[in-house]
Amino acid sequence: MFGLSTFEYDSDGFRECGVTGLTIHKSAEDLVKLFGVTAIVSLAVGGAFALTVAMTRWEAIGFLDPGQYYRFTSLHAWFMILFWMVFMEIAILYVGGPFVLGRRLSVPKLGWAGYGIMVLGGGLAVYSIATYELPNQAPFYTSYVPLPSPAPYFAGAVLFLLGALVAAVPFFVTLWHEKREHPSKTLPLITFGAFITAVIALEALVGGITALVPAFLWRVGFLEHLDAAWYRQMFWTIGHGSQQINLLAMITVWYFMTHVVGGAEVASEKISRIAFVLYLFFINLGAAHHLMSDPALSSSWRMWNTSYAAYGAVVASMIHAFAIPAGLEAGRRRKGAGGGLFGWLWSAPWKDPGFSSTILSIILFGFLGGITGVMMGQMQLNMSWHNNLAVPGHFHATVVTGTTLAFMGLAYYVLRLVFGRDWIGGILASIQPFFYAGAMAVVCLMMMYLGLLFGVPRRHPSVMDIPGTAFDFSPSAPFFAVFGVAAILSVVGGALFVVIAVGTLVAGDSFDGGPLVDDPALTADGGDGEVHEQSMRGTFALTLVFLAVFVVLYALNWFLLSNVWQIGP
Numbered sequence: 001m002f003g004l005s006t007f008e009y010d011s012d013g014f015r016e017c018g019v020t021g022l023t024i025h026k027s028a029e030d031l032v033k034l035f036g037v038t039a040i041v042s043l044a045v046g047g048a049f050a051l052t053v054a055m056t057r058w059e060a061i062g063f064l065d066p067g068q069y070y071r072f073t074s075l076h077a078w079f080m081i082l083f084w085m086v087f088m089e090i091a092i093l094y095v096g097g098p099f100v101l102g103r104r105l106s107v108p109k110l111g112w113a114g115y116g117i118m119v120l121g122g123g124l125a126v127y128s129i130a131t132y133e134l135p136n137q138a139p140f141y142t143s144y145v146p147l148p149s150p151a152p153y154f155a156g157a158v159l160f161l162l163g164a165l166v167a168a169v170p171f172f173v174t175l176w177h178e179k180r181e182h183p184s185k186t187l188p189l190i191t192f193g194a195f196i197t198a199v200i201a202l203e204a205l206v207g208g209i210t211a212l213v214p215a216f217l218w219r220v221g222f223l224e225h226l227d228a229a230w231y232r233q234m235f236w237t238i239g240h241g242s243q244q245i246n247l248l249a250m251i252t253v254w255y256f257m258t259h260v261v262g263g264a265e266v267a268s269e270k271i272s273r274i275a276f277v278l279y280l281f282f283i284n285l286g287a288a289h290h291l292m293s294d295p296a297l298s299s300s301w302r303m304w305n306t307s308y309a310a311y312g313a314v315v316a317s318m319i320h321a322f323a324i325p326a327g328l329e330a331g332r333r334r335k336g337a338g339g340g341l342f343g344w345l346w347s348a349p350w351k352d353p354g355f356s357s358t359i360l361s362i363i364l365f366g367f368l369g370g371i372t373g374v375m376m377g378q379m380q381l382n383m384s385w386h387n388n389l390a391v392p393g394h395f396h397a398t399v400v401t402g403t404t405l406a407f408m409g410l411a412y413y414v415l416r417l418v419f420g421r422d423w424i425g426g427i428l429a430s431i432q433p434f435f436y437a438g439a440m441a442v443v444c445l446m447m448m449y450l451g452l453l454f455g456v457p458r459r460h461p462s463v464m465d466i467p468g469t470a471f472d473f474s475p476s477a478p479f480f481a482v483f484g485v486a487a488i489l490s491v492v493g494g495a496l497f498v499v500i501a502v503g504t505l506v507a508g509d510s511f512d513g514g515p516l517v518d519d520p521a522l523t524a525d526g527g528d529g530e531v532h533e534q535s536m537r538g539t540f541a542l543t544l545v546f547l548a549v550f551v552v553l554y555a556l557n558w559f560l561l562s563n564v565w566q567i568g569p
Helices: 026-057 066-101 108-131 151-181 189-219 228-239 241-260 269-291 299-334 353-377 390-417 427-454 474-507 537-562
Strands: 014-016 023-025
Touching: 023 026, 023 066, 026 066, 026 108, 026 390, 026 474, 066 108, 066 151, 066 189, 066 241, 066 390, 108 151, 151 189, 189 228, 189 241, 189 269, 228 241, 228 269, 241 269, 241 299, 241 353, 241 390, 269 299, 269 353, 299 353, 299 537, 353 390, 353 427, 353 537, 390 427, 390 474, 427 474, 427 537
Parallel strands: none
Antiparallel strands: 014 023
């Protein structure tokens, strides 16, 4: 497809990957290329909008006027949160299903149809955002009813979600055929993770369509009234559910990439599968933190979602946070790759951008996105996070430093394993993940700092001079300067990835396979059951560090909340 692949297929359309040993069929591979390339193009466009938004929040630059700020922010969100992520996630389903199982993709025409519907719907939504005029209001990503966003915007959003549903059907049908032919055979962990991801995606997409179809009917006049509280609850099944899809897809990529690139083994399949099942029941309830200040919800609803249900999702995350580095440590120690407490980690292939992107994703998601997610998901602490700049600081830590880095790592290997092209750029490809991750980490920290310590609001483009108020955010200006410079560097780091990816497609040398790292002993072989004979003391030490940071930040957040007001004389 695209005339960019170097591989040849047998008469049945199969080929064997010389690196992973996977048997890959052309029906799945063509769609992985299509969805993957579309995702990278979307990342490039969304990155350009990110620069305009960041240079507006940095008021020393003030790139956009307030009227344009929402328009550009919404375009940035659509290209990054929806197009870049969802197109990539459909590609991940086809990798985690047909690729790993060694099957052809069932009903591939539905994959092509789903892609077409997604492009049509996404194009309509983007056109509506770019061209809306009064009396319509800016169709911001949240598009809350009764704000009158354009009717074509709601129609485009519904079509995009419907297309994603259609595109997921071939994955489910492929698994159905696999289980019919091998009823006693357990799905590989990667496929199981992709399956749970798809089920949660199904729930989120149906919930989103359930919210947006009535909104469309209300905007064209078919419905006279739509309950705003009901809409907000239903909207967040996709509004925040889309991030839960990202989370599970990201963790599935973590298992895949640490295995393929770092030689990791699975520390305990049962435990990892239990963690995925816990996500199935509890992770989507995390959307509750968006509604903690809404008047229409009962106290019991708030407490269930932010206490008991939240613990189910947090425990699952803790299991993955231990299982993945433990598998990496055990696998590398068994292959003789480093002794001591952290020799297995220092000797890892850090120059490989696929490996470094994956590990940086794990670290930054855990410390910046995961811990802060638990904080803002608590009913009491949510009061100090609600609707200030710390919120986008948190979700940029999850979506950008976490998921985007993981998807970048996977994309580096899609270029090799699917297109058969070796990376261009040499040292630039090696440093790109570090450059991008470092700059984005500063961006996230600054947004969280400005939100929590200064109370800078989340949605208003200008906070240094707010007419008619006594608020004065001018002491925060130096931190906005740090934020602005880091944002520019982040966009440069993201652009570097796109240049390397596109350059590899059109000018990369043929990649003929062979070991992915210099030491053949480190390539993945699936393990032989000896994983528990290996020491995992390095992972245990890292887990203690993580828990210590967690406790300190948890206590700090309660201290900050206690300073918001005082009780008594």
